[in-house]
Amino acid sequence: MGATPAAIDSSKNRYANSPRSADWTIDQQWHTYSAEEHDRWDRLFRCQQEVLPGRACAPFLEAVNTLQLSSAGIPNMERLSDRLEKITGWRVVPVVELVPDDVFFDHLANRRFPAGAFIRPEEEFDYLEEPDIFHDIFGHVPLLTNPSYAKFMEAYGKGGQRALQLGQLHNLARLYWYTIEFGLLQTAQGLRIFGAGILSSPRESVFSLEDASPNRVAFDLERIMRTKHIIDDFQQTYFVIDSFEQLLESCYADFTDAYQRVKSQPEIEAHEIMPDDNVLHRGTHAYFDK
Numbered sequence: 001m002g003a004t005p006a007a008i009d010s011s012k013n014r015y016a017n018s019p020r021s022a023d024w025t026i027d028q029q030w031h032t033y034s035a036e037e038h039d040r041w042d043r044l045f046r047c048q049q050e051v052l053p054g055r056a057c058a059p060f061l062e063a064v065n066t067l068q069l070s071s072a073g074i075p076n077m078e079r080l081s082d083r084l085e086k087i088t089g090w091r092v093v094p095v096v097e098l099v100p101d102d103v104f105f106d107h108l109a110n111r112r113f114p115a116g117a118f119i120r121p122e123e124e125f126d127y128l129e130e131p132d133i134f135h136d137i138f139g140h141v142p143l144l145t146n147p148s149y150a151k152f153m154e155a156y157g158k159g160g161q162r163a164l165q166l167g168q169l170h171n172l173a174r175l176y177w178y179t180i181e182f183g184l185l186q187t188a189q190g191l192r193i194f195g196a197g198i199l200s201s202p203r204e205s206v207f208s209l210e211d212a213s214p215n216r217v218a219f220d221l222e223r224i225m226r227t228k229h230i231i232d233d234f235q236q237t238y239f240v241i242d243s244f245e246q247l248l249e250s251c252y253a254d255f256t257d258a259y260q261r262v263k264s265q266p267e268i269e270a271h272e273i274m275p276d277d278n279v280l281h282r283g284t285h286a287y288f289d290k
């Protein structure tokens with residue numbers, strides 16, 4: 001049994017006490033969203049539309065249109081899932097917020113992406129720690145239209161269940177964090193964003209690509225598994241993949257061996273550069289040394 005999320009703040013999340021199925025899914029009750037909540041989604045969407053062209057990777061920008069996320073208001077997850085399922089077989093299922101690790105992995109392993117149904121309160125417009133519907137659907141769902149990315153997510157779900165059994169979840173969670181949440185992609189036009197945590201954050205969308213402070217280092221599976229991460233500030237190191245196919249292929253490694261090697265090596269601080277790193281940008285860390 002993975003970590004069970006902390007009690008949920010019902011003043012911020014009106015689904016906190018919604019009845020849950022055994023798989024922790026709830027009824028999105030799409031018709032109950034207020035005009036203010038739909039408007040907040042539209043304002044978040046417009047903020048991202050301002051900063052993402054030229055910064056988000058092309059498959060993301062294309063999928064926002066293909067999935068009709070460009071239309072107004074909070075998406076209805078059933079209708080969104082019907083569109084997504086036709087492309088890669090994935091569906092989006094409503095949950096209150098974070099679900100236990102083993103539940104999360106079971107959903108991913110069965111091509112169901114659990115998305116928080118609540119939208120952030122106005123006072124947390126710019127940033128919130130919990131995954132709300134804007135982070136989950138705008139940040140994570142579009143790239144589930146990409147076959148290699150979708151297969152990676154399914155493999156991550158299956159790998160997560162295994163990692164739980166081996167007690168190695170913290171290593172695998174870092175892989176998810178530094179790619180699916182905060183990953184960058186090398187393209188012919190330069191670095192582009194694919195991590196959901198960046199794509200759903202106006203300020204980090206600019207910082208991750210253009211600020212001199214953070215390191216930018218080429219993807220290396222075991223290096224990432226050893227690297228600690230920051231949860232309440234911009235990342236101090238961004239990892240860069242060459243393609244979603246490269247990310248998917250990294251999954252075919254024998255993680256049992258990788259876990260054994262990683263276990264016997266020291267952890268790496270979020271800001272550190274290692275001798276074997278393929279460094280694309282050595283950060284000044286000016287932003288972090290305040």
Ligand code: HBI
Nearest residue numbers: 097098099100101104114173176
């Ligand atoms: N639950 N709904 C939801 N979304 C997540 O991103 C999530 C989760 N539960 C666990 C979790 N992430 C992480 O702890 C795992 O990726 C390790």
Ligand code: FE
Nearest residue numbers: 131181196197
């Ligand atoms: Fe996320």
